[in-house]
Amino acid sequence: MGLFTKDIKNMDDLFLHGLKDIYYAENQIGKSLPKMIEKTTDNDLSASLRNHLRETENQVHRLNVASKGSGRSRRGQPVQG
Numbered sequence: 001m002g003l004f005t006k007d008i009k010n011m012d013d014l015f016l017h018g019l020k021d022i023y024y025a026e027n028q029i030g031k032s033l034p035k036m037i038e039k040t041t042d043n044d045l046s047a048s049l050r051n052h053l054r055e056t057e058n059q060v061h062r063l064n065v066a067s068k069g070s071g072r073s074r075r076g077q078p079v080q081g
Contacts, residue, residue, distance in 0.1 A: 016067070022059075023060070023063045029052075030057060033049055033052060033053040033056065034053065
């Protein structure tokens with residue numbers, strides 16, 4: 001499967017790999033949004049970004065729950081490619 005790591009041998013591995021990628025991306029967004037909120041001067045944009053940050057935090061929580069159910073690590077890896 002050239003695009004994926006050697007660890008992916010079945011659909012469960014592929015699912016976990018996808019969760020890790022999403023977990024990584026959501027955490028990167030969660031780190032970036034507070035900086036964006038701090039720098040914006042538009043109240044509507046600031047409110048929208050704060051709302052998006054709350055949604056991102058909820059997504060990270062859901063991903064934690066999903067990965068805990070799989071019984072495997074939830075640490076995200078940077079997306080290759």
